[in-house]
Amino acid sequence: MHMRQQIIQIHPKDNVWAALQDVPAGTAINGVTAVRDVAAKHKLTKEFIPKNGPVIMYGVLVGLANEDLPAGELVTTRNIRHASGSFSVKEERHTEWERPDVSRWAQRTFMGYHRSDGRVGTGNxxxxxxxxxxxxxxxxxxxxxxxxxxxxxxxNPYETMLRQLLHSTAPEQPLPAQSxxxxxxxxxxxxxxxxxxxxxxxxxxxxxxxxxxxxxxxxxxxxxxxxxxxxxxxxxxxxxxxxxxxxxxxxxxxxxxxxxxxxxxxxxxxxxxxxxxxxxxxxxQQRAPAPLSKLIIGMECGGSDGFSGISANPAVGRVADIVVALGGSVILSEFPELCGVEQELSDRCVDTTLAARYTQLMREYAARAEAVGSGFDSNPSAGNIRDGLITDAIKSAGAAKKGGSSPVTDVIDYPGRVSKPGLALLCTPGSDVESTTAEVGAGANIVLFTTGLGTPTGNPVTPVLKLSTNTRLATKMQDIIDLDTGPIISGEASIDEVAARIMDLVIDTAGGQYTAKAQVLEQDDFIPWKRGVSL
The missing domain is CATH 3.40.1400.10 (Sugar-phosphate isomerase, RpiB/LacA/LacB)
Structure with missing residues (x-):
C-alpha cells in the first residue's frame, strides 16, 4: 500500500472498492471516474452492477443492487440492500492455514498468576x-x-477540578493516594x-x-x-x-x-x-513466569467504521494466528456479525460435528431475531452506517477478520467456557459490552477491542486493549486508545508490523507491565446477556 493510495480492492473477486481517503467526484481511478464525492471509508463500484445484481466485498456476497449502478457510483443504503450467501455443512474440510513465523515470541513468557486448574491469570x-x-x-x-x-x-481528576471551581482559581494539591x-x-x-x-x-x-x-x-x-x-x-x-x-x-x-x-x-x-x-x-499468590500458550485472547469490536475490516481487524486476526501457533486460545464471538461468512467458518471447523453445531447456533439465533421483527440486517448502528458499514454483511465480513485463518477447534454456546487451544467460536450478541462480558466469562484473560469511532468499554477483571482503526481517532481520543493501527491505512506500516506491536503490547499487559486505558478509567462494564422473556 502506498502513502497516496486512494482506494483498495480487498479481495480479487470484489466489484467494489473501499476509499482510503476522500475521492472527489470526477476523479479517475484505474480507468473509472467517480460519479459523485466518496468520503473516506465508504465504497464505490469498480464496474457496472445491474439491478438486483450481487455486490461483492471481501470475496463474499454483501448486498444486492436496488437499481442499475454505473462504475464509479457511491454505494449507499438507498442503492443497495443487505444480502448474504447460503451456507451448509459440507464433508470437505478447509483446515489448511499458513502458520505465521512465531520465532520472535517462541521463548517469551509473561508474569502471571498460576491457578491449580492449570490456567494462568493476567491479574488477581x-x-x-x-x-x-x-x-x-x-x-x-x-x-x-x-x-x-x-x-x-x-x-479522581474531576474532584480536583470541582474543588478549583468551588474554592479558588488556584489548583489544590490532590490528597496522596492511600497505599x-x-x-x-x-x-x-x-x-x-x-x-x-x-x-x-x-x-x-x-x-x-x-x-x-x-x-x-x-x-x-x-x-x-x-x-x-x-x-x-x-x-x-x-x-x-x-x-x-x-x-x-x-x-x-x-x-x-x-x-x-x-x-x-x-x-x-x-x-x-x-x-x-x-x-x-x-x-x-504472586506472579510467576508463564508460557504464551496460557494466553486466552478475546477478539471484540465496537464503534466500527469503514476501516475496521482493512486495518485493525486484519491486524488482530494476524495476532490470533500468532497466539494459536504458540499454543494459546482465541475467542471469536458476536454471531450476528458473522452473517455472510458462515460457510467459510463452517468449512474451517476441524470436523463436521463442530460445523453442524456452529450452523445450528447461527440459524437458531437468526430465527429468534426474525421472530421479533429484527433480523441480522438490523445490526449496523447509525454510526456504523455513517462511516461506511451500510449492510450487516459488509460489517460482518470485516468483523470476521479478527479470527485470523486458523482452523476452528471449538464451538461454544453462551455461557460456556474455553477448554481447548486454538480458535473457538462463542455464541454472543453483537452488542460489544454483552459480548465482552461473555468472552471474559468464557475465560479470556486479555481482550483485544478494535474501534473506528471510539468506545470506552472495559471489563472488571480482564484488561481490554483498545485498538483504533485510524490515526485520527487515536489522536482525538488518546485517553481510551492503547494502540493505533491507522499506519496500515496510510501505508506507513504493514499488517504484520502492526500485529507484532499488538503482540508485544499483549505480553506487557498480561505480565502487569502495561495498564490498559480502560483499567485506568475504571471502565468496569459487566452486562449479562438475557435471552429469555420475563415472567
Missing part, C-alpha cells in the same frame, strides 16, 4: 457478586467500604446486574453459568456472593455451575444468604469479616 482480583438484583445495594455498600478502606480508590493493604490483589471488583429473578429458569441457570465463569476465571483470586434466598438463581445452582467448570475448585468463595442470616447488619458484618480473611489468604 477479588469479585463481589449479587445472586439477584435485590442484593445490589448490599454489594455496592460492601464494595465501597472495601475499596475505600483497603487503598483501592483511584485519584494498598494487599499488594498482590490488583483490585476489588463489583459485578452488579439486574437479573436473578423474574425471568425463566433457563435465564437463572444461564446467569449462574456466567457468574461461575467469572468466579473460576484465572484472573479472579476469590469471590464474595450475596443471595437474598427466594430468587430463581439459587446458590446451589451457582455451585453446580462452578463444579461443572472447574471440578474441585479451590479458590475462596464466600456465599451468604440474607434470609437465612437475618438482619442486614449481621449479613454485612459476616461479609466484611470473611472477605477480609479471604483477601489476606489470596494476597499470598
Amino acid at each position: 482480583y477479588w469479585v463481589i457478586i449479587p445472586m439477584v438484583f435485590c442484593e445490589n445495594r448490599n454489594v455496592q455498600t460492601l464494595h465501597k467500604v472495601l475499596v475505600n478502606e483497603l487503598g483501592y480508590t483511584q485519584a 494498598r493493604r494487599f499488594a498482590n490483589i490488583d483490585g476489588i471488583k463489583l459485578l452488579s446486574h439486574t437479573l436473578g429473578c423474574g425471568g425463566t429458569k433457563d435465564d437463572a441457570r444461564t446467569l449462574c453459568g456466567l457468574l461461575a465463569g467469572y468466579i473460576t476465571h484465572p484472573n479472579v483470586a476469590g469471590a464474595t456472593v450475596l443471595s437474598l434466598g427466594c430468587q430463581n438463581a439459587q446458590l446451589e445452582m451457582l455451585q453446580e455451575e462452578i463444579e461443572k467448570r472447574v471440578p474441585g475448585f479451590d479458590r475462596p468463595v464466600i456465599c451468604l444468604e440474607q434470609q437465612k442470616i437475618g438482619s442486614e447488619k449481621d449479613l454485612m458484618e459476616q461479609a466484611l469479616q470473611r472477605t477480609f480473611e479471604g483477601l489476606a489468604k489470596a494476597n499470598e
Whole structure:
C-alpha cells in the first residue's frame, strides 16, 4: 500500500472498492471516474452492477443492487440492500492455514498468576457478586467500604477540578493516594446486574453459568456472593455451575444468604469479616513466569467504521494466528456479525460435528431475531452506517477478520467456557459490552477491542486493549486508545508490523507491565446477556 493510495480492492473477486481517503467526484481511478464525492471509508463500484445484481466485498456476497449502478457510483443504503450467501455443512474440510513465523515470541513468557486448574491469570482480583438484583445495594455498600478502606480508590481528576471551581482559581494539591493493604490483589471488583429473578429458569441457570465463569476465571483470586434466598438463581445452582467448570475448585468463595442470616447488619458484618480473611489468604499468590500458550485472547469490536475490516481487524486476526501457533486460545464471538461468512467458518471447523453445531447456533439465533421483527440486517448502528458499514454483511465480513485463518477447534454456546487451544467460536450478541462480558466469562484473560469511532468499554477483571482503526481517532481520543493501527491505512506500516506491536503490547499487559486505558478509567462494564422473556 502506498502513502497516496486512494482506494483498495480487498479481495480479487470484489466489484467494489473501499476509499482510503476522500475521492472527489470526477476523479479517475484505474480507468473509472467517480460519479459523485466518496468520503473516506465508504465504497464505490469498480464496474457496472445491474439491478438486483450481487455486490461483492471481501470475496463474499454483501448486498444486492436496488437499481442499475454505473462504475464509479457511491454505494449507499438507498442503492443497495443487505444480502448474504447460503451456507451448509459440507464433508470437505478447509483446515489448511499458513502458520505465521512465531520465532520472535517462541521463548517469551509473561508474569502471571498460576491457578491449580492449570490456567494462568493476567491479574488477581477479588469479585463481589449479587445472586439477584435485590442484593445490589448490599454489594455496592460492601464494595465501597472495601475499596475505600483497603487503598483501592483511584485519584479522581474531576474532584480536583470541582474543588478549583468551588474554592479558588488556584489548583489544590490532590490528597496522596492511600497505599494498598494487599499488594498482590490488583483490585476489588463489583459485578452488579439486574437479573436473578423474574425471568425463566433457563435465564437463572444461564446467569449462574456466567457468574461461575467469572468466579473460576484465572484472573479472579476469590469471590464474595450475596443471595437474598427466594430468587430463581439459587446458590446451589451457582455451585453446580462452578463444579461443572472447574471440578474441585479451590479458590475462596464466600456465599451468604440474607434470609437465612437475618438482619442486614449481621449479613454485612459476616461479609466484611470473611472477605477480609479471604483477601489476606489470596494476597499470598504472586506472579510467576508463564508460557504464551496460557494466553486466552478475546477478539471484540465496537464503534466500527469503514476501516475496521482493512486495518485493525486484519491486524488482530494476524495476532490470533500468532497466539494459536504458540499454543494459546482465541475467542471469536458476536454471531450476528458473522452473517455472510458462515460457510467459510463452517468449512474451517476441524470436523463436521463442530460445523453442524456452529450452523445450528447461527440459524437458531437468526430465527429468534426474525421472530421479533429484527433480523441480522438490523445490526449496523447509525454510526456504523455513517462511516461506511451500510449492510450487516459488509460489517460482518470485516468483523470476521479478527479470527485470523486458523482452523476452528471449538464451538461454544453462551455461557460456556474455553477448554481447548486454538480458535473457538462463542455464541454472543453483537452488542460489544454483552459480548465482552461473555468472552471474559468464557475465560479470556486479555481482550483485544478494535474501534473506528471510539468506545470506552472495559471489563472488571480482564484488561481490554483498545485498538483504533485510524490515526485520527487515536489522536482525538488518546485517553481510551492503547494502540493505533491507522499506519496500515496510510501505508506507513504493514499488517504484520502492526500485529507484532499488538503482540508485544499483549505480553506487557498480561505480565502487569502495561495498564490498559480502560483499567485506568475504571471502565468496569459487566452486562449479562438475557435471552429469555420475563415472567
